[in-house]
Amino acid sequence: MEKLNNYRELVKKLINKYGQYKPKYGDIEVQKIFDVQGDHYQLMNVGWHGNRRLRGCVLQIDLKNDKIWIQHDGTEIGVANELVEWGVPPEDIVLAYHAPFKRQYTGFAVD
Numbered sequence: 555m556e557k558l559n560n561y562r563e564l565v566k567k568l569i570n571k572y573g574q575y576k577p578k579y580g581d582i583e584v585q586k587i588f589d590v591q592g593d594h595y596q597l598m599n600v601g602w603h604g605n606r607r608l609r610g611c612v613l614q615i616d617l618k619n620d621k622i623w624i625q626h627d628g629t630e631i632g633v634a635n636e637l638v639e640w641g642v643p644p645e646d647i648v649l650a651y652h653a654p655f656k657r658q659y660t661g662f663a664v665d
Contacts, residue, residue: 561622564640565595565615568633572597572612579603593617616650621663623650634662 566588573586580603587596597613613633614625622642627633627649634647648663657664 558617558620561617561642561646562590562593564637564642565617565622567640568615568636569595569597569613572629572633580606580608582608619665621646621648623648625650627651 569586569588573584576582576584577599580601582599582601582603585596585598585600587594587598589595593616595613595615596611598609598611600609602608610628611626612628615633616623616625622637624634624647634644634649637647638644644662646663648665649657649660652660654665
C-alpha cells in the first residue's frame with residue numbers, strides 16, 4: 555500500500571509539473587484530472603485557437619496491479635525516464651501505448 559501511495563504522489567507530481575506549461579497560442583485551459591479512487595490521472599489542453607477548437611491529451615497515466623501504466627505520453631522527454639530518475643524501478647512502469655508484443659523490447663514492464 556505504501557508503494558502505491560508513493561506512486562500516486564509521483565504521478566500527481568508529474569501532472570502538476572507539466573500542467574504548469576500553457577500553450578503560447580490560443581485561449582487554452584490546462585486541465586489536471588485526478589481520479590484518485592479509480593487511479594486515473596490526465597493532463598488535458600482544452601480551448602480555442604481562433605475559430606478552431608482544440609482538445610488534446612498531454613498525459614494519461616493509470617495505476618493498476620501495483621504498476622504505473624503510461625497510457626499516453628505527449629511530452630518530449632518521456633515521463634517514464636523521469637519516474638526512473640525519481641526512484642521507480644523500470645519493472646513497475648508499463649508503456650501501455652506500445653502494443654503488448656512490443657513491450658518486451660522497451661526495457662520496462664510488459665504488464
